[in-house]
Amino acid sequence: MEEALGIEASMRGSKVFLQGEEKAVNKAGRFIKELYSINSNGYAINPEDMKFVLKALDDAPLDDQISADSSVDNNSSASLKEYFLSNIPVSSKKKFIVPRSETQKEYIDAIKKYDMVIGIGPAGTGKTYLAMAMAINALLTKQVSRIILARPAVEAGERLGFLP
Incomplete structure (x- = not known):
């Protein structure tokens, strides 16, 4: 300080x-x-x-x-x-994830409110990290029974360049 x-x-x-x-x-x-x-x-x-x-x-x-x-x-x-x-508990060991900006807070609020949320933004801004934290929280609080991770089918040699 x-x-x-x-x-x-x-x-x-x-x-x-x-x-x-x-x-x-x-x-x-x-x-x-x-x-x-x-x-x-x-x-x-x-x-x-x-x-x-x-x-x-x-x-x-x-x-x-x-x-x-x-x-x-x-x-x-x-x-x-x-x-x-307004933290997201992610384990039984008192570990919490906290939004670090107004945009991240809005993203978390949207995930809590809506069934499907699409996050668009530059790499490294926490989109996947926060989405997974919310998914783990939902699993731990028994709001969902499992988490299904999906990835796009990409042909050999083809580059997508982003995660949909």
């Missing part, structure tokens, strides 16, 4: 002290409040989650930012909490 925002942070007891430019200190305060809020709802935060929260705060509209004498906007706080707490 200190490197990303260019501030200095120190702790004394249960209090955090922040020094730096006002805008960066405000963002750091919001960052700490968001992480505390997410953690107090039972989500175990890891370093990747911290990077995600910092990026989400960067992407937040200006009217969601806090000033030195105001508190965190409840709507933006609720939406970040929603990302982390």
